[in-house]
Amino acid sequence: MLSAASAAVVRATLPVVRDHAAEITAEFYPSMFAAHPELLNLFNQGNQASGKQQLALAAAVVAYAQHLLDGTPFGPIAERIAHKHVSLGVRPEQYPIVGRHLIGAVAAVLGDAVTPEVAAAWDEVYWLFAVSLIAAEARLFQTAGVTPDTLWRPWRVAKRAEEAADTVSFTLLPDDGGPVPAFEPGQYVSVAVDLPDGQRQPRQYSLSQAPGRDELRITVRRVRGVDGAPDGAVSSFLHDHVRADDTVLVGPPAGEVALQPGDRPVVLISAGIGITPMVSMLGHLSATQPRRTVVAVHAEISADRHAHREEYVRLAGPQQMTWYENGDGDGRSGRVDVDAIPLPADAIVHLCGPITFMRDVRAALLRRGVSADDVHYEVFGPGMLER
Structure with missing residues (x-):
């Protein structure tokens, strides 16, 4: 809980920090990377270049401060951040580095407005945030049976398959003789590669087949x-350079948005490469709950870009709908019409696709009477903080 003195300061200064949050985080990252270049390996440099990561951090800090002041729900966002951090191997000792440079960036942007009292109040906000994340991440590391030092394992590419235009699947086997970790359908893994410029970069990819096998598959x-x-x-590196019998570094399964248990009807709505966790969910449902009601909906630009098309059709069963924007003959033409989707009573909905797609579909589902608590979605990258 934020102290009374700090709460008063944060309440008074939150509007100013919110208005300048993007400038603050834009100042923060270059400062931190200049002092600690080793941290470059933790961050998606594409998102850094586009400014998306800066906006994500700004949104997180402001949202957490608001949560401390008035109880605005923040738990789901914190859980999502913790899973992402564990998938990347973020360490507790890195939080002081982030805190020091973040408060320094606040002072650099806001100048004389940052009195010692203001700096102390926002430092308290940051450390309450950090401590909660460190605790959550420790629990996740323990559950996964790994530490930041043992996070990355070498996996051999047993099979490479061209799935659709610009889309490739990699079937992976442990190259260290260790076990294949259990995971929940809908979760993802981080994959780290050493790029030609010598920089190591991680990315997250959904696991695209059901759990319970002696292998993992990403698409x-x-x-x-x-x-x-x-x-x-x-x-591009994975497409151009990784072939069968090559090895890649893979982290443990992560992600808090997994297939909901129980026997309620399930509606799966995806677009583009967002089909990958849906294939995992469909495979699991087909194997473990073949009588559970499932409605599967997918949207794609064209049929030639429909990844896992035959597998998806086979697993989804009779209640499936496909939209192709270019009007391919074997799918509905145009964009997804949520009003045309059959929604079983008391259904749980899972979404995966571009942020704008999920935002629009979610809004349409809410208009049709679906509870917000029953709409679950995963977003990769800095957009994960948008609600």
Whole structure:
């Protein structure tokens, strides 16, 4: 709980910090990386270059401060951040580094407005945030049976399969003789590669087949740069350089948005490469709950980009709907019409796809009477803080 004195200061200064949060985080990251270049390996440098990561941190700090002041729910966001941190191997001893440079960035941007009292109050906000994350991450590390030192394991590519245009699957086996970890359908793993420039970069990819096998599978869509942005560094590396019998570093399964247990009907709505966790969920449901009601909906630009198409159709069963934006003949034409989706009573809905797609579909589901608590979604990257 925030102390009374700090709460008064944070309440008075929160509007100013909120208005300048993006500037603060834009100052913070270069300062921290200049002093600690080893931390570059933890962060998606594509998101750094685009500014998305800066906005994500700004949103997190402001949202947590608001939570401390008035109890605005923050638990789901904190849980999502903790899972992401564990998937990357964030260490407790790195939090003081972040805190020092973050408060320094606040002072650099706001100047004389940052009195010792203001600095102390926001330092208290940061450390309450940090301590809660450190505790949550310790529990997740313990559950996974790993530490930051043992997080990354070498996995051998047993099979590479071209799934669709710009989309490749990699079936992975432990190269260290260790066990294949258990996971929940819908979770992801981090994959780290050493790029040609010598920099190690991690990315998260959903596990794209059901648990309970002696292997893991990820499916990677090549990220094509648009509007002058570069192509995705890691997805391009995996597509261009990783073949059968090569090895990659893989972290433990993570992610708090997994298939909900029980026997309530399930509606799975995905777009693009967001189909990957849905294939995992469908495979699990087919094997363990074949009589559970499932409605599967997928949207894609065109049929040739529909990853895992045959597998998806086979697993989804009769209640499935596909939309192709370009009007391919074997799917509905245009964008997903949520009003056309059959929604069983008391259904649980899982979404995965671009942020704008999920935002629009979620809003339409709420208009149709689906409870917000029954709509579950995972977002990779800094957009995960948008609600």
